[in-house]
Amino acid sequence: MADSFDLGEPPQPAAQAPSASSPYRVLARKYRPQTFSELIGQDAMVTTLGNAIRRDRLAHAFLMTGVRGVGKTSTARLIAKALNCIGPDGTGGPTIDPCGVCEPCRAIAEGRHIDVIEMDAASHTGVDDVREIIDAARYAAVSARYKIYIVDEVHMLSKNAFNALLKTLEEPPAHVKFLFATTEVNKVPITVLSRCQRFDLRRISAEQLAAHFAFVCREEGVEAEAEALTLIARAAEGSARDGLSILDQGIAHAGLEGGGVTAAAVRQMLGLSDRGAVRDLLGLVLAGDAAAALASLRRQYDYGVDPQSVLRAMLETVHGITLAKVGTAEDPAQPVEERNARAEWAAKLSFPALHRLWQLFLKGHDEVAKAALPIEAAEMALLRAIHASTLPDPGELAKAIASGELTAPQPQGAAAAPAPLAAPAAVERQGAPADFAGLVTLLEDKGHHAVAAQLSNGARVVRYEAPELILSGSRPMSADTLRDVADALKTATGKAWKIALEDAPGAPTLREQAKAEEEATRQAILDTPLVKAAFAAFPGAELESWPGKRSIA
Incomplete structure (x- = not known):
């Protein structure tokens, strides 16, 4: 049971050593809070409860939620004591500071009070268990001010059990209080949540x-x-x-x-990694000393340190360096050596470099968690980080490529450098362009967009000698299309053109040439050592833009 009480064991003074005949009580039970002042890290909830008790504005149902071990069930027992305390003289009322010495306080602390009923919903999930609560709730408390039901891990009740509890939970008898505790509040039906006063217990710092x-x-x-x-x-x-x-x-x-x-x-x-060893390892990674870094990792592994914990420690260190760089307050719990090292690294490393290290170590941490060979996966993650530490910032690299500062080797051969889609049109006053690409550009300029598109996308030129244009029959055109092309050319150039089809392969279309040129330029950039190194350091990266890229569907 997640936050179970000490049933049947009287509390011992904190400093009292157990006698030889007394069983040892683990610290988690021995130092369970007995008053709200001993409940650490939940000041807001204590203030709210105190005000509610003093003003007699107590809800009939409370829901405590939070991670394991933050005091949910302990809080439930403290509320039970606070509501039923009668003070040392027996005349007191509900108080946020229960005396701890009256019979109700002692009986509740020892888990033996007849009117404080605790149920573990993990083992009592059915509607019959809830029906017992409903039937018993009709009867007044035997000796206490309130009859209190504490249901631990309430989210484990069945759907029928929740439904059976709803009516009683909404309008319980005046002498009944319900205290629920759960680690998974998202599994509690909204109909139950709406009937409870909810307290979210925080993680303790x-x-x-x-x-x-x-x-x-x-x-x-x-x-x-x-x-x-x-x-x-x-x-x-x-x-x-x-x-x-x-x-x-x-x-x-x-x-x-x-x-x-x-x-x-x-x-x-x-199985944690020594902080000094982590600092040394990070220093070796940043220095690019692969052999020494791998030796350091193996040393820690031989000492019994989990490789995943090493990468987690590296992540914590990089995070701490980043916080130091943005100027957050120093953590007083950190050793002086750790704070000094982080401040020194923060002054040397850029934000992009820190973000890159974070991503690389995070990826390595996940890989080690899933790997069949954890230490080998950790070594590969370190090598990837070492390799990336010598690379330029990806943002600067992208800027260099986009601006054309990064020059790529151009492909060799006429086939690798096809004619551009929009070559300058060398047009004489009443003449024709010197090449087919210029002719298409001229048609565009003269407003014959449809004909220009047809020629650019589908015409394979066999021979171009103005005013004659011979196209390949492998891309047949209808007689109407050929007539439209001839009319457009005559209008654009002032000359009558001879347009014909010939059974020959012809040159690639202008669109095909443009795509080939674009792909050749892209591949040339990908083949440069700098870009190859960038892709090796950032798996899954893509080249989004480059000089000469066109938007061609």
Whole structure:
């Protein structure tokens, strides 16, 4: 059960060591919050609940949602205590600061109060389980002010169970309160959400978790390095329970080693890469030293570090450098060496270079996660990043290509350099253009667009000697088309033209020549070493534009 209570176990003072006959209680249970002041990272929710209790504006149903270990079910139990507390003298009312010593407070904390019923929806999913709640809700509380139902992981109830609960949830008896907890609020029907007051419990920040873990270590009489607690806090990903479980393991490891909880031991325990080793590895990548970088990665792998965690650490470092470059505040939890290294790299690296490194390491991280050979995939990802670190910025490369500054070798041979689509028309006053391309351009200029298009797209020229035009019969034209061409040419040039078809292959059409020229130019650019290197560094990239590109359908 996701945030289950300590059923049947009385709380022990935090600093009290368990006796020889008492079973050991893990830190995640021992340091479960007993008051709202001990609930870390949820100040907004505590303020809202406090105001509601003081003003007697309590909802009949509450829904707590959030990731694992942020205190959803603990909050539900605290609300139950707050609503049923009677104070040390037995005359108190609902309060945001339950006394913890009255019989209702102690019974709820120990999980034995008859009027506070906790149900795990993961194992009670059916409509019959909900029907028991509905039937029992009609009866008044036995000894408490309110009868409270706590349903953990409520999203796992069946559709029929939710439907059966709706009416009671909307208009419950005055003495009943429902407290729901879930990690997947998107699976709770909207009809249920609309009947509840919802609290979204936030992830607990790494700084708050590290401070809490330091407090726990002091209470347990254990020495712990600040960096070790920071590593545990980050590994917990906002979950107090996860972090305390890791800390418990770290303390056990320290006990075997005869010392405190050290950062090195935590890294080894979690399979994390040493920050100094990560900095050294990134420096080798940026320096383009492939052999040394691969040796550094293999060293960490031999120490038992997961290759994916190495790339994750590289991603975190690149992200930190980028934040330093934009001028965000320094993270006080970071060691001085780490902050100095990031500031130095931020001054040297451009934003495009950082973004490129991020994309390369992110792609490598995903590849390693799916690879059959993780370490080999990690090595290939590093080599790709090393190769890309020596390349110019893609934006500058694109500008150079678009502006024509990047000159490509031109293809050799007459066949590789066909006549342009729009060659200058050398037109005399009453003469004709010197070539067929000029003739088509002249027709365009004179307004004969349809005829010009027909000749450009479909005419294969066998012989052009003005005023004679012999076309290939492989692209036959109707008599009407030939007549239209002759009329247009006479109008444009002032001369009568002889237009005929001949059984010969003829030259490629002007459109085919233009496409061939465009493709030759494109391939020449792709064959340049610089562009080849760019495509090798950025798989999936495409050449969108280049000098001489035409928009030809």
